Amino acid sequence: xxxxxxxxxxxxxxxxxxxxxxxxxxxxxxxxxxxxxxxxxxxxxxxxxxxxxxxxxxxxxxxxxxxxxxxxxxxxxxxxxxxxxxxxxxxxxxxxxxxxxxxxxxxxxx
Numbered sequence: 875x876x877x878x879x880x881x882x883x884x885x886x887x888x889x890x891x892x893x894x895x896x897x898x899x900x901x902x903x904x905x906x907x908x909x910x911x912x913x914x915x916x917x918x919x920x921x922x923x924x925x926x927x928x929x930x931x932x933x934x935x936x937x938x939x940x941x942x943x944x945x946x947x948x949x950x951x952x953x954x955x956x957x958x959x960x961x962x963x964x965x966x967x968x969x970x971x972x973x974x975x976x977x978x979x980x981x982x983x984x
Contacts, residue, residue, distance in 0.1 A: 920975035924968045931968035944968040 918935040925932045933942040946964035947953035953960065959967070 918975075922972040922975060924965075924972050926965075931964055933968050933971045942968070942971050944971070 918939060918941060919937060920935070922933055922935050922941065925934065929945060929947070931944045931946070932940055933944070934940050944964045944967050945958055946961045947956060947958040948961055952958075958964075
């Protein structure tokens with residue numbers, strides 16, 4: 875058992891700063907980006923709205939930023955070939971996405 879521990883310690887010393895690495899490579903996310911470059915979270919102000927377009931529904935926030943496209947197909951043959959949802963399914967998903975800010979705040983409105 876002692877030789878395996880010695881090899882592990884030697885591998886860590888070889889990589890520097892004692893970080894355990896996968897296959898001898900440094901973690902790119904921690905080594906590439908400096909710690910000072912922390913990004914603040916984006917805000918998507920409510921209310922979110924749903925706009926119907928041909929072949930899709932678009933969910934947008936109060937600033938008009940597009941948050942999601944939910945695609946559908948009305949013809950059954952094309953829908954099964956392209957594996958898209960029906961218009962009703964896509965509408966229900968888009969409206970549920972638009973309700974997320976209310977649900978996350980704890981004040982679900984009916």
